Amino acid sequence: MVLPTGRLIGSSELMRALEEDLRDAARSDAKVLITGESGVGKELAARTIHAFSARSSGPLVALNSAGVPDTLLESELFGHMRGSFTGAYRDRPGLFELARGGTVLLDEVGEMSLRMQSLLLRFLETGEIQPVGSDRPRTRVDVRVIAMTNRRLLEQIANKAFREDLYYRLNVIHIIVPALRDRREDIPALVEQFLRSAVQQYGINPPEVTPEAMSCFTDYHWPGNVRELKNVIERCVVRSRSQRITPEDLPTELLGAPVVTTPQTPAVQSIADATFNKLVRGEESFWTAVYSPFMSRDLTRADVRRIVTLGLERTKGNYRLLLNLFNMGPTDYKRFLNFLRKYDCQLPFQAFRVVRNEKAEGEAEDHPAADFASPVRSSG
Ligand SMILES: Nc1ncnc2c1ncn2[C@@H]1O[C@H](COP(=O)(O)OP(=O)(O)O)[C@@H](O)[C@H]1O
Ligand SMILES: [Mg+2]
Numbered sequence: 144m145v146l147p148t149g150r151l152i153g154s155s156e157l158m159r160a161l162e163e164d165l166r167d168a169a170r171s172d173a174k175v176l177i178t179g180e181s182g183v184g185k186e187l188a189a190r191t192i193h194a195f196s197a198r199s200s201g202p203l204v205a206l207n208s209a210g211v212p213d214t215l216l217e218s219e220l221f222g223h224m225r226g227s228f229t230g231a232y233r234d235r236p237g238l239f240e241l242a243r244g245g246t247v248l249l250d251e252v253g254e255m256s257l258r259m260q261s262l263l264l265r266f267l268e269t270g271e272i273q274p275v276g277s278d279r280p281r282t283r284v285d286v287r288v289i290a291m292t293n294r295r296l297l298e299q300i301a302n303k304a305f306r307e308d309l310y311y312r313l314n315v316i317h318i319i320v321p322a323l324r325d326r327r328e329d330i331p332a333l334v335e336q337f338l339r340s341a342v343q344q345y346g347i348n349p350p351e352v353t354p355e356a357m358s359c360f361t362d363y364h365w366p367g368n369v370r371e372l373k374n375v376i377e378r379c380v381v382r383s384r385s386q387r388i389t390p391e392d393l394p395t396e397l398l399g400a401p402v403v404t405t406p407q408t409p410a411v412q413s414i415a416d417a418t419f420n421k422l423v424r425g426e427e428s429f430w431t432a433v434y435s436p437f438m439s440r441d442l443t444r445a446d447v448r449r450i451v452t453l454g455l456e457r458t459k460g461n462y463r464l465l466l467n468l469f470n471m472g473p474t475d476y477k478r479f480l481n482f483l484r485k486y487d488c489q490l491p492f493q494a495f496r497v498v499r500n501e502k503a504e505g506e507a508e509d510h511p512a513a514d515f516a517s518p519v520r521s522s523g
Contacts, residue, residue, distance in 0.1 A: 201245030227276020
């Protein structure tokens with residue numbers, strides 16, 4: 144399956160150097176390790192290498208190993224034999240076999256277990272594929288591997304969480320994709336590009352970005368990098384009623400001013416509300432629907448706050464009842480509270496308590512979130 148390769152936007156020094164690295168990498172057939180923060184464009188870079196390489200007419204197969212259990216990951220990568228586990232009715236090839244003659248993108252390779260790391264290493268050394276349920280290698284394939292991670296692998300090696308020999312196997316060519324805040328010159332062009340594609344997608348007239356709003360874009364530190372910028376622009380387009388994007392249309396974190404409560408914009412509400420509804424309908428748990436997307440910056444802090452707010456409205460400010468509402472187990476309570484506290488998503492529960500009666504003291508136990516009673520801190 145070949146997915147379309149977007150064009151890497153940016154003409155800063157750093158981007159030009161990156162493009163040169165990518166071109167060099169495309170000319171060779173060596174393994175590549177691409178590192179950089181989340182959302183900087185590692186996958187786009189990897190796809191660019193494939194597209195300009197001699198393998199471009201071959202398949203490009205991508206796998207993100209984060210959160211995939213070992214047994215499944217092994218079968219995804221190497222395939223399985225009929226009867227190797229319940230439900231394995233026929234032999235099934237893995238990604239390495241499907242990518243024969245092409246390129247395999249291994250995303251989040253830093254998340255692999257040590258066991259998967261050794262299986263991967265064995266494959267990289269021999270090119271031999273041993274499907275799950277087979278007692279010997281069945282076939283050899285020629286694929287190029289491009290691995291990506293936002294982890295600091297050297298630190299992980301020091302902590303014995305990543306195999307050093309695998310690191311050197313993967314790291315024949317090392318490409319570092321720079322953070323967006325280190326190449327702010329590229330921001331206006333990216334804004335233009337994302338505006339154009341959002342406008343196309345939603346079929347509306349392109350809004351104009353005021354110089355003030357553009358300064359907010361270029362000044363912000365973009366912890367979620369290009370992905371975050373893209374999301375922000377899309378939201379601006381969806382919610383803009385006028386033909387101009389002004390600072391008022393931007394998420395508060397872009398304004399640099401400390402804020403205590405985040406005003407809810409319609410666009411922010413819609414994503415958060417949709418997620419909240421999924422939770423309430425029991426379709427997903429907080430961990431998969433909120434925590435993971437937030438960590439990968441597909442949800443913003445404002446979204447998480449909105450979701451928590453909606454939940455607290457239902458539970459009348461009771462944090463413990465959110466566990467059930469958000470499909471978590473009773474043992475998740477501490478982790479849940481720690482998460483909210485760490486990312487500044489706790490809300491003062493008092494605001495949600497109905498003044499039915501005066502037994503506030505007796506209720507204190509039902510509201511262990513009194514831990515949160517300290518003033519909500521702002522984060523710039
Ligand atoms: N230089 C760039 N030009 C255009 N779009 C980009 C650029 N860098 C990243 N993107 C877009 O930003 C999003 C995140 O990029 P991705 O490659 O998935 O990041 P990473 O793998 O590093 O987390 C994608 O939608 C991608 O198309
Ligand atoms: Mg990625």
